[in-house]
Amino acid sequence: MAWNRKLLRVDLSKGTCTSEALNMQWAQEYLGQRGLATKYFIEEVDPKVDPLAPENKLIMATGPLTGTPASTGGRYSVITKGALTGAIACSNSGGYFGAELKFAGWDMVIFQGKSKKPVYLSIEDDKAELKDASHLWGKTVFQTEEIIKKSHQDPQIRVASIGRSGENGVMFACVVNDLHRAAGRSGVGTVMGSKNLKAVAVRGKNGGGAIRDPKAFMAATVAAKKVLADNAVTGQGLPTYGTQVLMNVINEMGALPTRNHRDVQFEDARKISGEAMHEKRPTDGKAQLVTNAACFGCTIACGRISKIDETHFSVVNKPEYWGASGGLEYEAAWALGAANGVGDLEALQYVNVLCNEDGFDPITFGATVGAAMELYDLGILTKEQIGMDAPFGSAKALVELAQMTAKGEGFGKELGLGSARLCEKYGRPELSMGVKKQEFPAYDSRGIQGMGLAYATSNRGACHLRGYTVASEVLGIPVKTDPLVTEGKADLVKAFQDATSVFDSAGVCVFTTFAWTLADLQPQLDAACEGDWTMEKLGLLGERIWNMERLFNNAAGFTAKDDDLPPRLKTEPAKTGPAKGLVNGIDKMRPEYYKARGWSAEGVPSKETLARLGL
Amino acid sequence: MKITFKLFATLQDFLPPEAKKTNALPLEIESTTTVMDLVKRFSLPEKLVHLVLIDGNFVPPGERASRTFQEGETLAIWPPVAGG
DSSP: OOOOSEEEEEETTTTEEEEEEOOHHHHHHHOSHHHHHHHHHHHHSOTTOOTTSTTSOEEEEEOTTTTSSSTTTTOEEEEEEOTTTSSEEEEEEOSSHHHHHHHTTOSEEEEESOOSSOEEEEEETTEEEEEEOTTTTTOOHHHHHHHHHHHHTOTTOEEEEOOHHHHTTOTTBOEEETTTEEEOSTTHHHHHHHTTEEEEEEEOOSOOSOOSSHHHHHHHHHHHHHHHHHSHIIIIIHHHHOGGGHHHHHHHTTOOOBTTTTBSOOTTGGGGSHHHHHSBOTTTSOBSEEEEEOOTTOSSOOEEEEOOOTTSTTTTTOGGGSSOEEOOOHHHHHHHTGGGTOOOHHHHHHHHHHHHHHTBOHHHHHHHHHHHHHHHHTTSSOHHHHTSOOOTTOHHHHHHHHHHHHHTOTTHHHHTTOHHHHHHHTTOGGGOOEETTEEOOSOOTTTSHHHHHHHHHOTTSSOSSSOOTHHHHTTOSSSOOOTTOOTTHHHHHHHHHHHHHHHHHHTSOGGGGGTOOHHHHHHHHHHHSSSOOOHHHHHHHHHHHHHHHHHHHHHHTOOGGGSOOOHHHHHSOBOSSTTBTOOOOHHHHHHHHHHHHTBOTTSOBOHHHHHHHTO | OEEEEEEOGGGGGGSOHHHHTTTEEEEEOOTTOOHHHHHHHTTOOGGGOOEEEETTEEOOGGGTTTOOOOTTOEEEEEOSOOOO
């Protein structure tokens, strides 16, 4: 089931669904998912387009290994021009939706135009049609999925949808599939909402396309699964504690951004950690964590499923929130917790469920609350403006602000702008902790220097998943490097960015890279896909994708000035921990990185680089 | 001298029950005590002693048998873990 060789083009303005042959020459050059969909996007969309204009397009794309027996082969991505950032956006999600789309016989769906009224796309194998979604508009993600499944009388339909935040123009709305998994960042759900597209419901019984060499493919996937099982991180660490095990690690290292990056260590980190999720609560004698969970075809199973304490103030008298639900993962726990100084684990899980329920990115939301709390602390925002006291550390404020953002009420509308626009509005743009208007994730780049460069140069704005040098700088994967120095980080960031581009285009999860290298992925791709997928070809592929995205951003108006960090990280040294006294050395690393990339001092790929990559 | 000894994730099972709530145990040690001495004292399986930090700074495997402590330092140990 590599490529189905077929894409679905949905013109929302005309109300049509058309089948097209997949461009197989491009598939050889850009593989699938992130790479191939971005190629389509760039060929078809003006880089200067307003992200919320009908002329912007939105693509849901699978990779050649999506829906196959390859471990973690259930991924799909949403590619568009990001509402939050105005840059190329590519948000990756797991769950079961991507595999189902593949089973229905499609490699990707391209949405263009804008529907006059709310619609959802229904796909049942070859049959695709737009259906009225007036009855779904105003519903949450959870409600939408339930209503669609009931109306189709098919519980096995997979649904990707937006919640009320995507309808209300929250700039960091997600596309949520399978209730708890999300294409989370950059406002891809906001773009979907701007098109009056509420949901995509897919049921696939076709089984998908052909594997080039089934025998070799099965041998390759079995070998690769053994690598994951034998690896202590993917075989034991992630299933047991999930990503949340990092909370104490990163705090001990002095790289846990706290109170809008004022501090790098959080005194209550342990209270919101993976270890805490395992502990029995004094109130009901139960641990918050119920079980771990896996996406389609995943043999790691890092996902968390939890239950909130029914006596907690956030859910008392709200039995609809007493059941098991997704979370907490590390990024959400950090953003909702340490980023605004809240050490209340139950409040964090409740807000995390709200983020899933109404489809907004917990990283950007939590970081934006952190920025608002700093504005409140400085007296720039008042109790009257916010509608409540909102000091750092207030779980009550966090909970109320999340509810207001989900519904698009009161100050929630302002939080829905994201921190960059919020801080700009109140005259303190430097207090937004992000790059290209997208907020940082959970690693302070004063304590992990390479991440500062990874954030600054990420094509979709600040992001840990474009070049996760934490693996090397903290965890020693594949080799340990010193997190406190800038030397060697340009090459390290480039290597991570290029390799990740390949994994994101294959249909597998980036978490496999804690155990796999490209050498583990290559035999699987080579057996599944027609063509010769050599290591050399994959190396060039990753670099090609990265440069292609860069060219789009440059054409959209981004320059080297946008490859930068907020002043706080460059001028306010870390106060505690191993990085005490350090700022991030982005100004030293950036030129080294441009050189390693074969770009000019202005961050523009040279003619030689483009020629070498076939761009 | 006094130091703080921390074990996380699955290694926390090697702490006394009263220390699990905080993952931390105050220890009184000799000035000659090394990281590996404590690993052995608490019967930690060596293959699970993966990420070793003293006051947040990484201690490479080759230095763990010789690294001693200064008053007030914090030793923290994790098995192989990752996240994102």
